[in-house]
Amino acid sequence: MQPRFEVLARGGSARLGRLTAAHGVIETPAFLPIGTYGTVKAMTPEELEALGAEIILGNTFHLMLRPGPEIIAAHGGLHRFMNWRRPILTDSGGFQVFSLASLRRMSEEGVRFRSPIDGAEVELTPEISMAMQLELRSDIAMAFDDCTPYPASEREARESMERSMRWAARSHARYYADMGHSDGGPPGGLFGIIQGGVYTPLRLASLDALTKLEWPGFAVGGLAVGEAHEERVRVLEELVPHMPAERPRYLMGVGFPEDIVEAVERGIDLFDCVIPTRHARNGHLFVPGGVVNIRNRTHASDVSPVDPGCACYTCRNYSRAYLRHLDRCNEILGCRLNTIHNLHFYLELMRAIRASIAAGSFERFAADYPRPRRDAGSAVA
């Protein structure tokens, strides 16, 4: 079924919404934990459900290389392969191909690249990405796009955006053409991705090109790729008010907790990011207003939890000293406990955002939300 979206309440530009997909309902604003290889690293599906995750993201590019589409199709799709019953959004692979840089060769048709796994030549086109996402049977598929690098001249950004728009049309055509051919049709719908770099006229032109077709949701791609924080906020402020109000708006790959609050303020409904899970595995644990680096010696004999105010399984049962010890010994349980804590932090943030929009107090919530200084490196880490 096509994802359906309703806006239930507003607080300034922020929206409280409900996105209904084939495998369930997602309360928005929502955060999608990343399940790159058919697993949100270190977590079981039941743990994700208990943490309150209502939707996760799967990476088409990675799953195409390992285990390959035919193996997931043999299981009836990604849900059954990985034992996750709630909605899945799959990306198109465009962003990962973009990350390969020198290993890829781009043409109008699509992209050819060397597999980083075994060096084999692989091709990814809008049509191949759609076929793959249909085999994954994701609730929400993403159009195949060319992610514009940063920095890019206006001319480069325009060429790249225009290619993305041609690929979006090919993605749309193939996705819905194949709908009738697969068993009972695809379980989901296809979101379009707005490109255009940091150039507002290009962003608006991209949106304009996309809206010639029907999309159940729109994503903002090509941000959080190196541009300054102020540039990102400016693009959102100049672009989001023009995006269709009745469709969910998805800011891809963002970000830190304060980035999410800031983007919700500007009307964004969906977020995904590796930060909570990746930081967890590196021992960086989110606490109100900052990050605890569990590797720091100061925690060596600290019997208190990471955050005494946190209700997560990790903080209820384990000390900083224990988590530091697990990290030093490279114990798997350390990654697990850290990941539980960080995902709880993010999903709790989303609950607090939704509650404050519902209560009419979001603007106050956002104004009071701490903006810790992050070093530039950690945003990318």
Next chain:
Amino acid sequence: MQPRFEVLARGGSARLGRLTAAHGVIETPAFLPIGTYGTVKAMTPEELEALGAEIILGNTFHLMLRPGPEIIAAHGGLHRFMNWRRPILTDSGGFQVFSLASLRRMSEEGVRFRSPIDGAEVELTPEISMAMQLELRSDIAMAFDDCTPYPASEREARESMERSMRWAARSHARYYADMGHSDGGPPGGLFGIIQGGVYTPLRLASLDALTKLEWPGFAVGGLAVGEAHEERVRVLEELVPHMPAERPRYLMGVGFPEDIVEAVERGIDLFDCVIPTRHARNGHLFVPGGVVNIRNRTHASDVSPVDPGCACYTCRNYSRAYLRHLDRCNEILGCRLNTIHNLHFYLELMRAIRASIAAGSFERFAADYPRPRRDAGSAVA
């Protein structure tokens, strides 16, 4: 409290028993998963409880080096440090010191060695091991022993055994002397360890020396260190009938499922081994009569579970293809799911052993139990 043991039923030499320790009751024959660094690798305590583990083993040697005794003591002991509520048995460090080989210097006083973590000189003596185990507040502590290597001449085995017996007496003296000094006394009791290599007269002399003191349980140490399978069985057959019938008998470091059945047949009550957890992380999954190597290509697109007859979480929810995929991608969830399966296999075996002793059918169970050929390497792996 001192561990108490009752024998509830017998089947030939096999015993169904109940061991009551400070933190709970252990139905025997029992298997102890290994929690080297204050965590059974990849598992939470709740998962271990759900699998039916009633007691786990902690490694004094490893915990002494990381995080160190004072940090665990600051938490009030190993139970609270690692959030495990059921009984814990700690080893003495003797076996690990023995494994260090060239890095150690042995004297009558004890052993000095270079820490494999940071090269610092560390000393381990019966008194230090007891102090450490008392700080861990384990339910069952083990005497500090000199594990006799294999092969060893009778003279070498005798000297080593006699040193172990002097160390056992020093362990006993210090453990119970310190009882009154720590908060409310130690929560547990101290088991003696019988040494003597593959020489039955030495084994019996060791038992004789130990029984001059009171021990709530007796272990057989220094087996599964390279001797032939037949030698191990012979030692058990010649030694176990002389061990006190009213005390639990613990065969340290054994083994494969069929080794456990064979030793229960000869009167052993307690087992510990890294095999189920370590094999899991290497993708070796136990099934009736053998092992599935999940890395094998034949499982690449196999949508069936590891063992259709297995009721574990892994087999109920995931395919061989998914487990192989997780293993190839070095995903943490792969280690978790494999460990759940293998520990379920071992703990289910112990339940089946106990049920058959209770039902009077253990001798038949043991006779029918499959003896797969294992290559010598994998026993040590």
